[in-house]
Amino acid sequence: MRALVFALYVFLYAPIALVVLFSFNSGRNASELVGFSTQWYGRALSNPFLMDALETSLIVAFTSASLAAIFGTMAAIGLERLGQRTRAVFDGLLSAAIVVPGVVIGIATLVALVELFSFLNPAIAAVWPGTDPPKLGLGYGSIVAAHGLFTMALVTMIVRARLASLGRDIVEASSDLYATPLTTFREIVLPQISPSIAAGFLLAFTFSFDDFIIAFFVAGSKTTLPIYVFASIRRGITPEINAIATIVLVASLVLIVMARFLTREKKLKSGDQVQKA
Amino acid sequence: MAVSAENKRRLVTAALVGPAAVWLFTFLVLPFTAVVIFAFGERAPEGGYQPAFTLAQFANLGARSAAFANTLTLAPIGALACLLIAYPVAYYLAIKADQKYRMFLISLIVIPFWTSMLVRTYAWMYLLGARGIPHLLELAGIGDVRLLNTPGAVLLGIVYGYLPLMILPIYVSLEKLDRRLLDASADLGASPLSTFFGVTLPLSLPGVMTGVSLVTILLLGEYLIPQLLGGGKVFFIGNALVDLFLQSRNWPFGSAIAVTLVVVVVAVLLVAMRIAWRVSGTRQVDLI
Numbered sequence: 153m154r155a156l157v158f159a160l161y162v163f164l165y166a167p168i169a170l171v172v173l174f175s176f177n178s179g180r181n182a183s184e185l186v187g188f189s190t191q192w193y194g195r196a197l198s199n200p201f202l203m204d205a206l207e208t209s210l211i212v213a214f215t216s217a218s219l220a221a222i223f224g225t226m227a228a229i230g231l232e233r234l235g236q237r238t239r240a241v242f243d244g245l246l247s248a249a250i251v252v253p254g255v256v257i258g259i260a261t262l263v264a265l266v267e268l269f270s271f272l273n274p275a276i277a278a279v280w281p282g283t284d285p286p287k288l289g290l291g292y293g294s295i296v297a298a299h300g301l302f303t304m305a306l307v308t309m310i311v312r313a314r315l316a317s318l319g320r321d322i323v324e325a326s327s328d329l330y331a332t333p334l335t336t337f338r339e340i341v342l343p344q345i346s347p348s349i350a351a352g353f354l355l356a357f358t359f360s361f362d363d364f365i366i367a368f369f370v371a372g373s374k375t376t377l378p379i380y381v382f383a384s385i386r387r388g389i390t391p392e393i394n395a396i397a398t399i400v401l402v403a404s405l406v407l408i409v410m411a412r413f414l415t416r417e418k419k420l421k422s423g424d425q426v427q428k429a
Numbered sequence: 430m431a432v433s434a435e436n437k438r439r440l441v442t443a444a445l446v447g448p449a450a451v452w453l454f455t456f457l458v459l460p461f462t463a464v465v466i467f468a469f470g471e472r473a474p475e476g477g478y479q480p481a482f483t484l485a486q487f488a489n490l491g492a493r494s495a496a497f498a499n500t501l502t503l504a505p506i507g508a509l510a511c512l513l514i515a516y517p518v519a520y521y522l523a524i525k526a527d528q529k530y531r532m533f534l535i536s537l538i539v540i541p542f543w544t545s546m547l548v549r550t551y552a553w554m555y556l557l558g559a560r561g562i563p564h565l566l567e568l569a570g571i572g573d574v575r576l577l578n579t580p581g582a583v584l585l586g587i588v589y590g591y592l593p594l595m596i597l598p599i600y601v602s603l604e605k606l607d608r609r610l611l612d613a614s615a616d617l618g619a620s621p622l623s624t625f626f627g628v629t630l631p632l633s634l635p636g637v638m639t640g641v642s643l644v645t646i647l648l649l650g651e652y653l654i655p656q657l658l659g660g661g662k663v664f665f666i667g668n669a670l671v672d673l674f675l676q677s678r679n680w681p682f683g684s685a686i687a688v689t690l691v692v693v694v695v696a697v698l699l700v701a702m703r704i705a706w707r708v709s710g711t712r713q714v715d716l717i
Contacts, residue, residue, distance in 0.1 A: 153521045157534075160518055163589070164541050167552035174555075181560070223448040230445025233438070242446070245453045251694060252461075253650020255667040256687045259674055260460035263467055263478075263684070301456045304449060362545045365652050365667070369674065378547050385551055385657065389558065397548040408543040412536070 168401065175394035192395035202396065205380035209361055212292060212376060216299035217356035223300075224307025224356075225349050228315060229341075231308070249305035258369030261298040265290060265370065290372025298366045303356035307349070314348035315341075347414045354411035358404050461691075467684035476678030486685035493686060496669040499655070501693075503580065503665070504648035507587035508595070508641050514588065515595035515640065520629075522596075523603035535600060542593035550657050553586050557658070578660030586654040591647065595640040602636025603629070634708045642701035649694050666690050 175193070179186030196202055231239055249257075269288045277285040318341065326336040364378035371379060377400065384393050432440070468486055473479040490497070522534055541549065556562055557576040566574055576582055606629065614624040652667035661668075666686060673683035 153517055153525065157518050157521050157526075160514070160592075161537060164538070164592070167556055167589070168541070168544075168549065171548070171552045171555060223452060226445045227449035230442050230449075233442040234446065242450070242453075245457060249453065249457055251646060251698065252457075252691060253647075253667065253694065255650050255652055255670050256464070256691055257457075257460075259670060259683065259687050260464045261456060262674065263680060264456075264460035264463040266477075267463060297452075297456050300452060304452060308449065358543065362547070364547050365671075368671070378545070381547055381551070382653075385554065389555060389560075393551070394555075397545075397551055400545050400548050404544045405540065408540060 171394050172398045172401070174391060175398045177391055177394075180391060192391045193399075195392050196395045196399070199392075201375070202377075202380060205375045205377045208292070208374050209377040212295045212299060212367075213357045213360040215292075216296045216303055216360045217353050219296070219300050220303035220307045220356045221349055221353040224304040224352060225311050225345070227304070228308045228311035231312065232315065246305040246308055249302050250309075254302075254363065254365045255369075257298060257301065258366040261294060261366070262290070262369045265294050290370055291374050294370040294372065295367050295374065295376065298370050299360040299363060303359055306359065307352035307356055310352040310355070311345055311348050314345050318344055351411045351414040354407050354414070358407045358411070361407075362400075362404060464684045464687055467681050468688045470681040470684075472679045472681050476680075478680045481681075486681050487689075489682060490685065490689060492682075493666075493669045496664050496666050499580075499663055500649060500651075500665045500667075503583060503587065503663075504645050504651070507584055507591065507648055508644040510584065510588050511592050511595040511644055512637065512641055515592060515599055516637070519596045519599035519603055519636075523600050523606075524629075535597075538593050538596050542591075542597075546590055547653060549590060550586055550653050553582070553589060554657050557582055557585075577658065578662050580659070580663050582658040583655050583663045586658040587648060587651070590654060591644045594647070595644050598639035598643070599633060599636040602633045602639075606632050631708075635705060638701060638705040638708060642697065642705075645697055645701075646694055649690065649697070 174185070176188050176190065177185050178189030178191065227242075231242060234242065273285075273287055276288070280286075322340060323336055326340050327333070331339065362378060363376075364382055367376045367379055368382075375383075381393065381396055381400065384390070384396070467478050469482050469484070470478050471481040471483060471485070518538075522531060522538070526534055554577065559577075563574050563576055566572070610628050610632075611624060614628050615621075619627060650667050651665050652671060655663050655665045655668050656671075659668075670683055670686055670690075673679050673686065
């Protein structure tokens with residue numbers, strides 16, 4: 153059984169390792185190593201289309217993860233105060249945001265936005281005082297909106313799990329000591345849930361940064377990094393793609409390790425507080 | 430007039446939940462309603478949608494039967510293949526492995542799942558492509574083999590991509606298992622094999638259910654793996670949808686397929702929850 157587990161690790165990591173290894177190949181040939189070189193990284197980083205796509209991805213991931221972290225946390229706190237029936241409806245919608253396949257989320261957002269724009273744009277043009285009315289279209293906004301949907305559901309679930317494990321007694325003790333609800337929130341609740349919020353933000357960022365299929369539908373003329381990588385793969389495999397793939401891997405790895413570290417530190421902290429008490 | 434305490438509380442709750450509710454409504458409920466309406470419409474001559482009320486799109490689902498057949502066979506087969514590999518691994522990690530390294534070993538399994546699926550699938554495209562494994566086989570004199578763009582390649586990609594997601598829930602349910610039950614079973618004279626089938630396996634079934642349903646549901650909407658490793662020959666419903674919306678611009682037909690896909694996903698989820706309920710005797714099963 154030990155051998156099986158070892159074989160599994162090889163299976164999981166060997167393909168990734170090969171891509172990383174060949175990204176440092178000095179030759180153009182994809183099947184033989186000629187020598188060590190970082191030239192493909194140089195080429196990738198000086199490719200303006202790639203840098204443009206990277207910038208779009210970073211903006212989208214940062215915006216949607218930030219909105220998701222703020223609204224998701226607010227929702228997680230608010231949900232505790234809702235009546236059972238309203239909460240059940242909300243829960244259903246949150247699960248749907250995660251369970252409904254990305255390809256359907258992408259399509260639905262595209263269809264709805266295109267219809268909405270074809271109705272709104274003439275309306276705006278009709279009432280616009282100047283000669284050049286603004287035209288709504290697909291782009292940053294639509295990707296952020298569609299990504300924000302499932303990342304917000306994700307953050308809500310993570311923060312809610314943390315809130316549920318938070319003892320009610322400590323909150324009650326705080327209000328018994330005449331702290332206002334806001335003070336209780338700031339001094340007691342927020343410090344305890346903030347690592348979960350940060351972990352939720354990082355996971356949301358990673359998901360948004362990695363997402364291909366939803367962005368593929370709603371990006372309009374914008375290109376995100378996964379869309380760029382996908383398009384280049386279809387044009388043919390080059391060592392430059394190995395370099396880009398390695399950069400993408402390292403970036404998502406760093407974020408994941410950070411998120412894991414934050415959720416782990418949370419346990420240490422709550423342990424500390426128990427000891428201090 | 431002062432706001433009463435009860436009203437104030439309601440106001441605060443609404444302010445907290447409001448933005449999320451608006452988001453869910455605007456970018457989930459409304460768009461999905463639009464897709465359902467579109468599914469009963471007709472394709473406009475220039476592409477896109479024109480209003481109608483017809484079941485023609487649903488009646489036409491057979492036109493994409495290959496995509497449905499591929500998805501509905503390869504998704505469960507893929508999930509089953511993941512399960513067969515995942516169970517012994519999860520068992521080893523949760524029961525046999527040294528406790529000191531357990532967290533590290535499980536992290537090593539989970540990390541690939543969180544990294545880019547696009548890149549990990551691409552890695553196999555690279556390996557299975559003409560310059561990868563087939564090239565080596567040719568050098569070894571085994572001859573000309575084609576690996577890429579076959580159902581086998583898609584299945585391999587599925588197992589590779591989703592294995593970590595199968596291992597994790599099974600590991601969690603095995604890890605929670607009370608070791609004293611295993612000792613008790615041995616004390617009562619049960620062989621290791623009958624302890625496994627009588628105690629360990631039944632108690633780990635909730636984890637198995639979670640893993641199988643999670644992986645199946647995600648696979649039903651898969652696009653990247655069939656696209657990159659199946660090369661347009663082994664396509665899934667997801668690939669058909671991209672084709673219909675972005676290439677042939679037949680929105681009503683695409684919408685009908687999207688609605689059907691969601692119905693299938695929900696059906697799988699409900700069946701899984703029902704089985705999970707029966708298996709564990711509780712409704713409280715985390716499928717997500």
